[in-house]
Amino acid sequence: MASQFNFEIAKELPNGLGRAGLIRTPHGDIETPAFAVVGTHATVKYLTPDEVRSTGATVMLSNGYHLYRKAAEIDAAGGLAEYSGWRGPTMTDSGGFQVMSLGSGIGKVVSMDKRDIAREQAKSAKKDRLSQVSDSGVSFRHPTDGKIETFTPEVSMQIQHQIGADIMMAFDELTSIGDSYEYNVAALRRTHAWARRCLKGHQKLTAARADKPYQALYGVLQGAHYKSLRRRTAGYLGRLDFDGYGLGGAFEKERLGDILQWCNQELPKTKPRHLLGLSKPDDIFVGAENGVDTFDCVAPTREARHGRLYTLDGNINIRNSVFAEDDSPIDAECDCPTCQSGLTRAELRRLLKSPESADKETAFKLASIHNVHFIVNLLKQIRHSILAGNFIKFRDLWLERYYKK
Numbered sequence: 001m002a003s004q005f006n007f008e009i010a011k012e013l014p015n016g017l018g019r020a021g022l023i024r025t026p027h028g029d030i031e032t033p034a035f036a037v038v039g040t041h042a043t044v045k046y047l048t049p050d051e052v053r054s055t056g057a058t059v060m061l062s063n064g065y066h067l068y069r070k071a072a073e074i075d076a077a078g079g080l081a082e083y084s085g086w087r088g089p090t091m092t093d094s095g096g097f098q099v100m101s102l103g104s105g106i107g108k109v110v111s112m113d114k115r116d117i118a119r120e121q122a123k124s125a126k127k128d129r130l131s132q133v134s135d136s137g138v139s140f141r142h143p144t145d146g147k148i149e150t151f152t153p154e155v156s157m158q159i160q161h162q163i164g165a166d167i168m169m170a171f172d173e174l175t176s177i178g179d180s181y182e183y184n185v186a187a188l189r190r191t192h193a194w195a196r197r198c199l200k201g202h203q204k205l206t207a208a209r210a211d212k213p214y215q216a217l218y219g220v221l222q223g224a225h226y227k228s229l230r231r232r233t234a235g236y237l238g239r240l241d242f243d244g245y246g247l248g249g250a251f252e253k254e255r256l257g258d259i260l261q262w263c264n265q266e267l268p269k270t271k272p273r274h275l276l277g278l279s280k281p282d283d284i285f286v287g288a289e290n291g292v293d294t295f296d297c298v299a300p301t302r303e304a305r306h307g308r309l310y311t312l313d314g315n316i317n318i319r320n321s322v323f324a325e326d327d328s329p330i331d332a333e334c335d336c337p338t339c340q341s342g343l344t345r346a347e348l349r350r351l352l353k354s355p356e357s358a359d360k361e362t363a364f365k366l367a368s369i370h371n372v373h374f375i376v377n378l379l380k381q382i383r384h385s386i387l388a389g390n391f392i393k394f395r396d397l398w399l400e401r402y403y404k405k
């Protein structure tokens with residue numbers, strides 16, 4: 001029943017794109033804009049479900065590719081929310097990005113700087129891919145056992161229905177920043193055909209599994225940095241019966257705002273939109289301003305494990321010797337459980353640099369809680385500023401302080 005999933009807009013920005021709203025799912029509500037914490041393998045690394053909740057996160061995104069060999073087991077456990085112990089709203093991505101990035105042509109999803117682009121183009125030129133894209137789907141050699149596997153739209157839907165997240169993504173072809181316009185046209189045609197096949201598979205599975213909670217399906221928009229392709233795909237997918245939309249693709253960071261405008265001006269306003277794989281604060285502000293409702297990214301936890309911590313005055317690397325005697329909390333204004341515990345920067349640094357693996361794991365946990373809370377809380381504050389009518393003022397003050405250094 002689609003009524004188990006819906007989206008309401010509470011307030012819009014004057015530009016008619018950005019908004020604060022509410023997504024209702026069978027496993028709970030998501031106030032938007034919101035950050036989805038990433039639990040690739042159904043768990044957020046080093047955090048228990050309770051610790052994830054302590055960050056204020058309201059939704060978890062897991063990965064269709066990393067979970068596909070466990071899909072039947074997750075299904076038997078009652079779906080991702082139950083299997084993971086998270087019990088709140090969940091999302092999965094289609095696995096398409098991971099199987100295609102086994103090929104050498106594709107790197108990070110979005111938001112690249114010039115150096116990333118050069119690297120991508122060099123890799124793309126080599127074309128020694130482990131994955132092969134055809135009209136039927138993507139075949140790839142599994143990196144652990146070498147078995148040849150094929151992901152198709154139908155396979156992706158089957159896997160995602162078994163995993164049972166509240167929100168799923170259609171299987172799409174992500175192009176690389178090194179791909180030509182002509183290649184992007186062909187890939188987009190494939191993505192549209194795959195979108196129709198995903199919808200068909202999804203409708204069949206929804207009917208066959210009518211005893212399960214309703215799962216929403218988002219169509220995914222590609223089209224790189226081409227305005228005509230972005231508008232075309234948004235118009236095309238916008239007319240199909242998706243519950244929401246995922247915004248993907250590889251493009252330069254500077255183009256993010258334009259690309260979101262091209263897509264979101266065409267998409268139906270009444271359906272939620274998810275931006276795949278971004279969490280840098282400047283990108284988040286651009287996203288929220290231009291109509292993105294949810295975000296996800298592995299960066300907050302991955303950076304935490306490397307000692308890179310977010311603060312309102314910019315990021316710090318806690319491994320740096322300047323913090324060896326620093327008795328202040330990670331961020332004096334942060335109300336996450338780590339900062340509230342009285343832990344100092346010097347103590348966290350010692351744990352992270354300790355030869356004992358138990359100490360290191362404690363550091364990973366404490367740092368991850370802080371970083372996830374930082375981004376989750378930023379989205380909450382953005383939501384409040386939209387509701388209060390002072391988004392632009394909040395954005396300018398926040399970014400000025402954060403990027404001052």
Ligand SMILES: [Zn+2]
Pocket residue numbers: 330331334335336337338339340369370371373
């Ligand atoms: Zn904190």
